[in-house]
Amino acid sequence: MLSKSLKKVVITLSVALSLSATMVHAQSENDPWEGFNRAVFNFNEGLDRAVLKPVTQGYRYVTPQIAQTGVNNFFENLKDVRTMFNNLFQGKVHNALEDFSRITFNTTFGLGGLIDVATPMGIAKNNEDFGQTLGYWGVSSGPYVVLPLFGPSTVRDTVGMVPDWYIDPLYYVDDNSTRVPLRVLRVIDTRSQLLDAERIISGDRYSFIRDAYLQRREFLINDGEMNVTFDESDF
Numbered sequence: 001m002l003s004k005s006l007k008k009v010v011i012t013l014s015v016a017l018s019l020s021a022t023m024v025h026a027q028s029e030n031d032p033w034e035g036f037n038r039a040v041f042n043f044n045e046g047l048d049r050a051v052l053k054p055v056t057q058g059y060r061y062v063t064p065q066i067a068q069t070g071v072n073n074f075f076e077n078l079k080d081v082r083t084m085f086n087n088l089f090q091g092k093v094h095n096a097l098e099d100f101s102r103i104t105f106n107t108t109f110g111l112g113g114l115i116d117v118a119t120p121m122g123i124a125k126n127n128e129d130f131g132q133t134l135g136y137w138g139v140s141s142g143p144y145v146v147l148p149l150f151g152p153s154t155v156r157d158t159v160g161m162v163p164d165w166y167i168d169p170l171y172y173v174d175d176n177s178t179r180v181p182l183r184v185l186r187v188i189d190t191r192s193q194l195l196d197a198e199r200i201i202s203g204d205r206y207s208f209i210r211d212a213y214l215q216r217r218e219f220l221i222n223d224g225e226m227n228v229t230f231d232e233s234d235f
Helices: 004-030 034-062 065-089 093-108 130-136 155-167 176-195 205-221
Strands: 144-147 151-154
Touching: 034 144, 034 176, 034 205, 065 093, 065 130, 065 155, 065 176, 130 155, 130 205, 144 155, 144 205, 151 155, 151 205
Parallel strands: none
Antiparallel strands: 144 151
């Protein structure tokens, strides 16, 4: 007969192999278009290495940290508008009021959003988009897809980009000479926020980013609630 310790090792390995097989199966279900996605991913990566990342690194090099923070605060303030509407779409009135308060205080007392005065005041910052709204009302995510230029997404999140586009305050800026530079600056600011985070990527870059994206989206849709249950027989 197996010793008690050896039996535990065998059970642990069996559970690990079972979980591994389940994860691989789940990944193949979530990513049935992997061949296409990898091709688009490689295109995006090449464009990033050639253009966006060097431009972003140059931006961080020449721009004082206080100015970078102001730029990020400005675009986060605009994002709060999208979040507010999506909280309303989900019936989360309390959260929408928080978003409205953040927009009001940061726009008026924060010099148009350049200074985040709402956070020190204790007003929570939320994060919602129309993809999350669809998920909240039970719409399945559909397959994982990598979009040219935009990057990781799902079918549901791709559809959700359309309403969010019209909610975006920049959409209503009529002057192209103002709107286009602001959109470019927002892309650079977004990429700047990812420069430090990408250092933790290990192994297959495509798989790592895909899994991280899907897990984060699930986390956001569930408002950070994770339903994890254990049975006594698992120990």
